[in-house]
Amino acid sequence: MTSATRHETRIEAVPDQPVVRITRDFDAPVERVFQAHVDPDLLTRWLGPRNLVMRVDRFEPVTGGAYRYTHTGPDGQEHAFFGSFHEVRAPGRIVQTFTYEGFPDGVSLDLLELEDLGDGRTRLHATSVVDSVEVRDMIIASGMESGVVQGYEKLDELLSA
């Protein structure tokens, strides 16, 4: 909690560009932060929302590789995500595509860059680019993961009311 309060996540959503930029500092060297992104056993420990179980179906974190993972909610409903690794370049750059299978027409290009701040610290820059401002807003509005899940659950409630 102490390091988390010190290292605030910054979100930038430029009004007229279909882009989201995230910046966050970590008290760990670049190699470690990179490892936590390419080792599936480590990735499952932090990527998914707490209330969902993350299962890795496919994970090849190399240039030209692919991945797919599934989040299962408490109700047993599954939400799958997939994409390609365009480039995985140790120790500081991962470029991949990302699609939520529940919204198959949507795809984002995600760029991860890890900046060495010295003293064993790292600044993470994550940029997601999509094909319209509307889709970008949807990602922000829904969270794409937990938000999409909860959003659809609430839609179900709304439609059955």
Added chain:
Amino acid sequence: MAGDRLSRAFAALADPTRRDLVGRLAVADATVNELAAPYDISVQAVSKHLKVLEDAGLVTRSRDAQRRPCHLQADVLDLMTAWIERYRRETEERYQRLDAVLASLDSDSDPAATEAAHEDGAAS
């Protein structure tokens, strides 16, 4: 109340057609017929979608004008601010989990051992 409003807005925007309608109304007011024109679905179906958006407080329709154009509520921009904050909090929670993973790597193992464990994991 604000939370309930937000919930209804999220639910309303979980549908791609309704997100598209909101996107188009962000450009200009439009009638139901104008909104329905590009879709393969009926005017009635578009009306139902608009009703959901209206109930969620995202869209209003003037009662007096003959054309009854649909209008996107200006305070949707305030919702956007709220959404960005929620998105930021979700991202922050995720990176706090990553903080914990990175801290465990530091304390549990030296880099060589971690590297070996990683290779084992990749091979299995």
